[in-house]
Amino acid sequence: MLHLEIVTPEKKVFSDKVADVYLPGADGEIGVLDLHAALVTSLTAGELRYQKDGSSHELAIGSGFAEISDDKIIILTDMALGEEEIDEAAAQAAIERAEEQLKTFEHNDNLEEFTHLQGLIAQNLAKLNLKRKRRH
Secondary structure, eight states, rough: OOOEEEOOSSEEEEEEEESSSEETTTTTEEEEEETTOOEEEOOOEEEEEEEEEEEEEEEEEEEEHHHETTEEEEEESOOOOGGGGOHHHHHHHHHHHHHHHHHTOTTTHHHHHHHHHHHHHHHHHHHHHHHHHOOO
């Protein structure tokens, strides 16, 4: 069993034993089983899945980092939400606002703001993908 801990700036979202974890890594999905090699990796906005007591659980997460050791995974992320916490209309509206702002960006505009808007789009897409996944 692995001990999974998910922490956002606001709170500890989850801390418990799980069977396996699948993370949205910067270079693709990372699967973690018991006794995984030690690793520190960056995470992108996407879907985090884990198995607990024979059930699959999913969260939409933002960017962040994962520290993996023999039997422990610590996730530090700027967002971690379950399907029931996601407001689909608000996420869609946030994407549309950010995309409109990106359309008006000039090449010499603030790179930090540009990156922030891209991050907002990625986070809200992760929310929408998780929320809409159940419908199909």
